[in-house]
Amino acid sequence: MDALKIIAQDSVKSEVPEFNIGDTVKVSVNIKEGERERIQMFEGTVIARKGSDVAETFTVRRVSYGVGVERVFPLHSPNVKDIKVTRHGKVCRSKLYYLRDRLGKAAKVKEKIAKA
Numbered sequence: 001m002d003a004l005k006i007i008a009q010d011s012v013k014s015e016v017p018e019f020n021i022g023d024t025v026k027v028s029v030n031i032k033e034g035e036r037e038r039i040q041m042f043e044g045t046v047i048a049r050k051g052s053d054v055a056e057t058f059t060v061r062r063v064s065y066g067v068g069v070e071r072v073f074p075l076h077s078p079n080v081k082d083i084k085v086t087r088h089g090k091v092c093r094s095k096l097y098y099l100r101d102r103l104g105k106a107a108k109v110k111e112k113i114a115k116a
Contacts, residue, residue, distance in 0.1 A: 008054040012076050019058075021046055021096060022089025022109045027060060027073055028082040039081060042071055045089065045109055047096040061099060063107070068100060088112040 019025055026043045044062030047070070051057055056075040061068060073080050089109035099107050 005053070012054055016075060017083050017085060019046060019083065019085045020088070021049060021094060022091035023085050024087045024089065024109075025060060026082075026084045026086055027071075027080060028084075029073070030079045030081055043086070044069075044071075045096070045099070047099060048094075061096075088114075 023046050024043065025046055026041055029040050029042060031038050031040045042060060042062070044060040046058055047061045048059040049056065050059075054076055057072050058075060059070055059072050061070045063069070088111065090112040091109060096109070099109075
């Protein structure tokens with residue numbers, strides 16, 4: 001088991017930004033379409049983080065044209081180019097699955113005010 005951890009440490013990204021559950025993030029994802037590659041942005045609220053080390057994933061949710069869209073991203077994937085935190089959310093839960101049942105303003109997460 002220790003040998004697997006040593007091998008896995010090589011593929012762990014060191015420049016992963018600090019973000020938590022409830023934060024709104026912009027994720028830049030590399031998309032391959034045949035021969036071409038492009039970068040697609042996906043912006044939404046982080047509703048879950050699972051796993052640890054190399055196997056860590058996070059789930060981002062947004063509402064697009066009235067339909068809820070969720071994507072699960074591996075944190076250390078080479079296809080995830082960049083993660084930018086646009087706002088920090090104030091939540092008291094580790095998973096925000098209850099947002100799936102909410103619509104409109106009820107689905108918003110309050111913003112955390114930074115203390116000066």
